[in-house]
Amino acid sequence: xxxxxPLILVTNDDGITSPGISALVETMKELGEVVVIAPDKPQSxxxxxxxxxxxxxxxxxxxxxxxxxYSLTGTPVDCVKMAFSKVLKRKPDLCVxxxxxxxxxxxxxxxxxxMSAAVEAAVDGIPSIGFSLLxxxxxxxxxxxxxxxxxxxxxxxxxxxxxxxxxxxxxPKLNLSEIKGIKICRQARANWVEEFEERKDPAGNPxxxxxxxxxxxxxxxxxxxxxxxxNNYISVVPVMFDLTAYSAxxxxxxxxxxxxx
Amino acid sequence: xxxxxPLILVTNDDGITSPGISALVETMKELGEVVVIAPDKPQSxxxxxxxxxxxxxxxxxxxxxxxxxYSLTGTPVDCVKMAFSKVLKRKPDLCVxxxxxxxxxxxxxxxxxxMSAAVEAAVDGIPSIGFSLLxxxxxxxxxxxxxxxxxxxxxxxxxxxxxxxxxxxxxPKLNLSEIKGIKICRQARANWVEEFEERKDPAGNPxxxxxxxxxxxxxxxxxxxxxxxxNNYISVVPVMFDLTAYSAxxxxxxxxxxxxx
Numbered sequence: 001x002x003x004x005x006p007l008i009l010v011t012n013d014d015g016i017t018s019p020g021i022s023a024l025v026e027t028m029k030e031l032g033e034v035v036v037i038a039p040d041k042p043q044s045x046x047x048x049x050x051x052x053x054x055x056x057x058x059x060x061x062x063x064x065x066x067x068x069x070y071s072l073t074g075t076p077v078d079c080v081k082m083a084f085s086k087v088l089k090r091k092p093d094l095c096v097x098x099x100x101x102x103x104x105x106x107x108x109x110x111x112x113x114x115m116s117a118a119v120e121a122a123v124d125g126i127p128s129i130g131f132s133l134l135x136x137x138x139x140x141x142x143x144x145x146x147x148x149x150x151x152x153x154x155x156x157x158x159x160x161x162x163x164x165x166x167x168x169x170x171x172p173k174l175n176l177s178e179i180k181g182i183k184i185c186r187q188a189r190a191n192w193v194e195e196f197e198e199r200k201d202p203a204g205n206p207x208x209x210x211x212x213x214x215x216x217x218x219x220x221x222x223x224x225x226x227x228x229x230x231n232n233y234i235s236v237v238p239v240m241f242d243l244t245a246y247s248a249x250x251x252x253x254x255x256x257x258x259x260x261x
Numbered sequence: 262x263x264x265x266x267p268l269i270l271v272t273n274d275d276g277i278t279s280p281g282i283s284a285l286v287e288t289m290k291e292l293g294e295v296v297v298i299a300p301d302k303p304q305s306x307x308x309x310x311x312x313x314x315x316x317x318x319x320x321x322x323x324x325x326x327x328x329x330x331y332s333l334t335g336t337p338v339d340c341v342k343m344a345f346s347k348v349l350k351r352k353p354d355l356c357v358x359x360x361x362x363x364x365x366x367x368x369x370x371x372x373x374x375x376m377s378a379a380v381e382a383a384v385d386g387i388p389s390i391g392f393s394l395l396x397x398x399x400x401x402x403x404x405x406x407x408x409x410x411x412x413x414x415x416x417x418x419x420x421x422x423x424x425x426x427x428x429x430x431x432x433p434k435l436n437l438s439e440i441k442g443i444k445i446c447r448q449a450r451a452n453w454v455e456e457f458e459e460r461k462d463p464a465g466n467p468x469x470x471x472x473x474x475x476x477x478x479x480x481x482x483x484x485x486x487x488x489x490x491x492n493n494y495i496s497v498v499p500v501m502f503d504l505t506a507y508s509a510x511x512x513x514x515x516x517x518x519x520x521x522x
Contacts (some may be wrong), residue, residue, distance in 0.1 A: 047307030047338075048371045056469040057456070077308075077372075081471065085455045107384060109504055110309045111338075116371075123368060123452050152517075159516050165506040166449070184513045186505040188384050189425070193382050194346045196317070208317040210342065236517065238509035243370055244447040245426040248499035252445045256413075257499065 006032030006093035006157050009083050009121070013043040013100065014075045016063055020099035023142035024131065025064040027149050028096060032159065036069040037079045038088060039113075044102070048116040049075045071090060076117035084124055094157055095121035098131035099145050101138070105170045105225040106190040106216070109239060117242050120167040127161040128152060134229060135173040144176040148234050152182070168237040172229045183233035187198025188224035190216040267293030267354035267418050270382070272340045274304040274361065274374025276355035277324055277332045281360035284403035285392065288410050289357060292418065296324055298340045298348060300374075301332040305363070309377040310336045319343060337378035345385055355418055356382035360406050360511070362399070365490040366431045366486040367451040367477070370500060379427040380502050390414060390420035395490060396434040405437040409495050428497040433490045444494035449485035451477040 008028045012021040016038035024093045028034045040059070051074040061071045070087065072079050080095065097117040104112040121128035130154060133145045152169060161167070168187075172179065196210040201207055216226045228235035269289045273282040289295045301320070312335040322332045328378060331348065333340050337358065344353075356377040365373040376425045382389035390413060394406045399468035422428070429448075433440065455473040460467055477487045489496035 038373045040313060045311045045313040046308075047310045047377070049310040050306045050308070050372055050471060052306040052471055053303060055460075056471065057467075058469070078471065082457060082469070085457050086459075086469075107449065109379065110312055110377075110384075111503055116308065117513050119371065123371075133495070155516055162506065162509040162512060165509050182517050184510055184517060186507065186510065187503055189503070194342045196343060198347075199316075206267050206318075208319070208343070208347075210311060210313055210317065210339065220391065237504075238506035238513055238515065239504045240506035240509075241368065241371055241504070242448055242450070243498075243500045243504075244502035245446065246422040246500040248426050248501075249445055249447065251423060252497065252499055255416055256445060 007090060008034050009092040009095040010034055010036045011038050011076055011079045011117045013039065013046065014040045014060060016071045018101060019138060019140065020101050020142065022064060022231050023097055023146050024149060025066060025098045027146045028214045030150065031153055032169060034066050035068050035088060036064055037083045039076060040071040043075055043113045045111050046075045046113045047111050048077055049073060051078050057109050066179055076113040077120045080120040080228060092126055094153060095126045095128040096131065096153060099142055099149065100132035101140060102132065102136040103134045103170060104132040104168060105128065105229060105235060106188040109168055109187060115168055122164060122166040123241055127156050128166040129156060131169045133171045133173065144174060144179055145171045147176055153222040162238065164242065165220050165238045165240050168239045170225060170229050170235045172232055174232060178232060179234060180232045182236055183228040185228050185235045185237050186223055188216055188218040188226035188238050190214060190218060190226055213254055221245065240246050262317060266343060267294050268351060269293045270344050270353040270356040271295055271297045272299050272337055272358050274300065274307065274337045276300050276303045277322060277428035279362060280399060280401065281362050283404065284407050285360050285410060286327060287356055291411065292414055295327050297327050298333055298344045299331040300337060301334050301342060304336050304374045305373050306466045307336045307374045308372050309338055312336060312339050316500065337374040338381045340466040341381040342380050345514060351389055355414060356387045356389040357392065357414060359411065360403055362401060363393065363397040364395045364431060365391065366490060366496060368476045369447040370429055370448060376429055376500065380500060383425060383427040384502055388417050389416060389427040390430055392430045394432045394434065404472055405435060405440055406432045421498065425503065426499045426501050429492050429500045431486060432495045433493055434492060439493060439495045440495060443497055444489040446486040446489050446496045446498050447484055448498050449477055449479040449487035451475060451479060451487055
């Protein structure tokens with residue numbers, strides 16, 4: 001742990017009034033000085049979106065009884081950018097995002113506003129963690145999530161984070177006593193098989209709702225995040241933002257070698 | 262090239278009326294049967310956002326003289342999902358996104374709607390490419406971009422793509438004769454140093470515009486996309502969506518080993 005009280009930025013994608021962020025704020029208060037900047041409304045599925053074609057407002061709020069607490073009219077990534085650019089007096093020691101109401105395992109990491117906020121902090125060199133509980137209910141029980149959020153955050157505050165990475169933590173919907181512990185995992189190869197549900201408006205014109213089924217195609221056994229949460233473990237996946245597929249560089253070199261001048 | 266006429270899905274993030282997508286559609290017509298599904302308005306910076314809290318409409322249009330051409334009230338990723346789920350009769354042989362009006366080198370890949378559409382297609386197992394020209398002007402000259410979009414797309418149609426990857430192609434703002442060729446690169450370690458510009462509304466309350474400066478922190482020499490476009494090359498970066506930082510797995514195992522039950 002840093003010598004002085006750690007400065008911890010808390011954000012999320014479910015919006016500043018969600019029970020998940022309240023649970024995370026309560027836990028982080030035990031570890032350091034907390035600053036909250038979160039979207040003013042739900043932003044699930046916004047991924048790494050930023051607001052560049054419209055303006056942003058930021059308002060002081062008092063939902064969580066924290067001295068520095070703000071609601072922002074943008075995305076989770078906007079919140080992190082605003083925190084670093086305008087609000088925080090110094091670089092925080094940790095940025096935590098969540099606790100998300102719902103899973104962010106596997107491919108969900110690329111759609112998730114929760115995880116995009118954590119990734120954005122990592123881009124700026126701040127140790128960061130996204131927490132998600134596999135329970136979308138407004139009445140979800142966050143107590144096991146809080147226990148493990150504290151354990152993992154303390155560890156990160158003590159040991160730091162590997163450069164240019166952050167953590168994607170998913171917590172199964174279980175009581176603390178049922179959880180078997182923490183499992184370090186890779187992201188499973190799974191995706192969503194989409195179906196757009198067609199409905200008709202009163203004038204008879206079609207509109208669509210995005211829906212779908214999560215399908216795990218991974219042949220791995222006990223090393224993926226999907227496996228971990230199914231088997232009552234907390235999954236912890238180190239996430240990076242260098243998207244270069246290094247193994248493809250050399251084959252591409254060969255393919256395109258004739259096409260270079 | 263496939264035996265039958267290749268089916269090519271074209272999308273973008275600047276919206277269906279942008280000159281960049283017109284240029285790409287023209288080029289793809291020379292390579293196969295083209296289907297266009299693009300956002301009805303600019304979606305720059307939306308990253309991998311999907312529309313889950315509101316509905317989506319899709320309209321047939323005739324901007325580009327293509328039989329199957331649609332404008333969609335959502336994000337670039339929504340367009341790809343809708344194409345695969347509702348519009349296309351079979352899996353396309355290629356998905357191309359762009360040509361973006363502006364750079365998507367380095368860290369921009371995570372904010373880019375153009376690249377997120379390509380990544381989404383890759384998640385569904387479709388060879389895909391995002392094209393971006395380093396010129397934001399409405400009057401940008403896309404002729405060199407078209408030349409290289411054809412070269413690269415033909416190569417991908419012929420050789421396919423490494424599993425679970427797509428290509429991020431950036432074209433410098435130059436005449437065809439000034440471009441030195443194609444350079445296979447990694448994503449440079451660069452980011453945006455943000456400054457939110459504060460303004461006051463007529464009532465005297467503050468609002469903000471996101472702005473910033475792109476800073477290249479990379480110590481690499483001639484192997485990054487930033488280097489390539491600065492040195493008059495087309496940069497081609499293979500991009501993946503497995504965000505697992507594999508090199509961090511083992512150190513994390515050690516850190517958390519005491520914390521497992």
